[in-house]
Amino acid sequence: MLPGPPRELRPMFDDTVVPLLKREFPLEAEFVCRTLKTTGVGESIAQQKIEPPLRKLVAEGLEIGYCARIGAVDVRLVAHGPKATTLVSDAERIVRQELSAAVYGEDEDTLESVIVRLLMEKRQALAVAESCTGGGIGNRITNVPGSSAVFLGGFVTYSNAMKEKFLGVRTETLAALGAVSEQVAREMAEGAKRQTGADFAIAVTGIAGPGGGTVEKPAGTVFIALASAQGTEVLKMFNPWDRETFKEVTAQQALNQLRLKLLK
Amino acid sequence: MLPGPPRELRPMFDDTVVPLLKREFPLEAEFVCRTLKTTGVGESIAQQKIEPPLRKLVAEGLEIGYCARIGAVDVRLVAHGPKATTLVSDAERIVRQELSAAVYGEDEDTLESVIVRLLMEKRQALAVAESCTGGGIGNRITNVPGSSAVFLGGFVTYSNAMKEKFLGVRTETLAALGAVSEQVAREMAEGAKRQTGADFAIAVTGIAGPGGGTVEKPAGTVFIALASAQGTEVLKMFNPWDRETFKEVTAQQALNQLRLKLLK
Numbered sequence: 402m403l404p405g406p407p408r409e410l411r412p413m414f415d416d417t418v419v420p421l422l423k424r425e426f427p428l429e430a431e432f433v434c435r436t437l438k439t440t441g442v443g444e445s446i447a448q449q450k451i452e453p454p455l456r457k458l459v460a461e462g463l464e465i466g467y468c469a470r471i472g473a474v475d476v477r478l479v480a481h482g483p484k485a486t487t488l489v490s491d492a493e494r495i496v497r498q499e500l501s502a503a504v505y506g507e508d509e510d511t512l513e514s515v516i517v518r519l520l521m522e523k524r525q526a527l528a529v530a531e532s533c534t535g536g537g538i539g540n541r542i543t544n545v546p547g548s549s550a551v552f553l554g555g556f557v558t559y560s561n562a563m564k565e566k567f568l569g570v571r572t573e574t575l576a577a578l579g580a581v582s583e584q585v586a587r588e589m590a591e592g593a594k595r596q597t598g599a600d601f602a603i604a605v606t607g608i609a610g611p612g613g614g615t616v617e618k619p620a621g622t623v624f625i626a627l628a629s630a631q632g633t634e635v636l637k638m639f640n641p642w643d644r645e646t647f648k649e650v651t652a653q654q655a656l657n658q659l660r661l662k663l664l665k
Numbered sequence: 666m667l668p669g670p671p672r673e674l675r676p677m678f679d680d681t682v683v684p685l686l687k688r689e690f691p692l693e694a695e696f697v698c699r700t701l702k703t704t705g706v707g708e709s710i711a712q713q714k715i716e717p718p719l720r721k722l723v724a725e726g727l728e729i730g731y732c733a734r735i736g737a738v739d740v741r742l743v744a745h746g747p748k749a750t751t752l753v754s755d756a757e758r759i760v761r762q763e764l765s766a767a768v769y770g771e772d773e774d775t776l777e778s779v780i781v782r783l784l785m786e787k788r789q790a791l792a793v794a795e796s797c798t799g800g801g802i803g804n805r806i807t808n809v810p811g812s813s814a815v816f817l818g819g820f821v822t823y824s825n826a827m828k829e830k831f832l833g834v835r836t837e838t839l840a841a842l843g844a845v846s847e848q849v850a851r852e853m854a855e856g857a858k859r860q861t862g863a864d865f866a867i868a869v870t871g872i873a874g875p876g877g878g879t880v881e882k883p884a885g886t887v888f889i890a891l892a893s894a895q896g897t898e899v900l901k902m903f904n905p906w907d908r909e910t911f912k913e914v915t916a917q918q919a920l921n922q923l924r925l926k927l928l929k
Binding site: 405406408469529531533534535536537538539540542543544546547548549552553554555556557558559560562563566567596597598609610611612613642644645646648 | 669670672733793795797798799800801802803804806807808810811812813816817818819820821822823824826827830831860861862873874875876877906908909910912
């Protein structure tokens with residue numbers, strides 16, 4: 402019998418249950434487990450890419466598991482016995498080769514922890530300008546301990562007036578193209594970079610739904626801009642999911658766009 | 666056997682499993698379940714307050730359940746049989762009386778959906794200025810469909826420079842009292858209200874940890890300010906939890922401070 406609240410459960414589990422399990426059920430000497438975390442490829446695509454080249458290792462005892470999350474797929478490589486370490490490290494090399502930059506990290510990494518680490522290494526600073534994600538990108542970045550060293554902050558410009566006043570988005574752009582447009586995303590990112598002095602600025606503007614869509618721009622439409630010293634790149638994405646999933650997927654895509662830029 | 670991904674599971678469950686269960690296990694004619702959602706009181710305090718006056722109803726068949734979440738406790742009232750409706754509505758009246766404003770809603774309500782509803786009724790607008798929560802308050806508000814009608818947006822002012830430039834926090838205040846202080850929280854909220862023209866502005870500044878604490882201001886210290894036409898009120902809270910729990914509890918306290926103000 403264990404208590405429900407995580408703050409009570411965890412120390413009790415670590416201090417009492419784990420030693421008991423270790424005593425009663427001694428671990429095999431050789432058990433290796435490695436999780437590779439990916440984003441930007443679906444589970445079935447990942448599977449199609451990695452399973453043929455892994456077939457030989459599977460015959461030798463490698464086990465492959467998948468966990469599909471919102472905007473991410475974890476690939477778990479497991480092996481037992483004397484060859485476990487070799488099997489898993491051979492498999493890891495193959496998966497990294499097949500999925501290349503879709504692999505953003507391993508085990509406990511998160512997309513935001515990887516980004517904070519890359520920014521720290523480069524001593525560069527980030528700002529964000531969020532419309533439809535409402536603060537969700539900043540929220541994820543600031544979940545990483547020490548992120549204050551590289552994250553200056555951001556703007557949640559939900560209204561057009563805030564986009565104009567704080568990011569310098571032009572009234573004419575908003576009038577001609579609407580708030581959800583490639584050009585507004587671009588001006589938001591460039592405004593956030595200019596106003597804060599950051600090296601990189603992410604901006605998102607889209608229609609989270611369920612309301613607010615049109616035939617030309619249905620709910621789920623979103624523009625994601627990344628401004629840097631090399632200019633501004635804008636992605637157009639279509640995430641026609643429920644409101645909260647839309648926000649999470651969009652934040653994930655925006656963070657991944659920044660990660661791919663930081664890797665270049 | 667059901668699939669794992671929620672988007673596949675839910676329609677299958679609704680369309681196939683629920684009709685099957687209803688056919689195989691017909692519901693009692695009289696079963697009533699009501700969840701009252703509370704914040705600001707711990708589970709044991711809630712229990713001590715409501716169980717003595719509910720004792721008579723429990724003897725007649727009322728069941729009480731609790732679910733403790735981060736910064737919230739759900740109280741579930743259940744009854745079966747011909748007296749179910751009366752038992753649960755009598756119990757609800759007693760719980761609302763004993764816990765008064767700690768009850769923020771029922772069943773599917775969230776703190777943020779209640780706030781958006783109250784702001785819509787009053788036709789008033791909200792802005793936020795977030796330091797340690799990093800965008801988490803804006804993220805929750807914008808999870809509510811239609812929130813764009815009352816949420817103008819916000820500032821994630823993680824750096825001192827951003828607090829000065831966009832919210833007008835005074836350099837002298839930051840130098841004399843530090844970013845985590847009652848006065849900085851006050852100036853952040855007032856700055857956000859002034860800059861956006863909102864009727865209400867919430868501001869938070871604190872030490873999420875694990876680093877950054879001092880003897881005088883240990884990690885977990887946070888100031889939450891609410892600026893409105895009636896002036897600015899600042900709460901000092903101490904939330905010495907892990908970083909993500911700190912952020913969630915702080916966002917919850919800030920939203921609740923606004924809710925209590927909107928009820929006045």
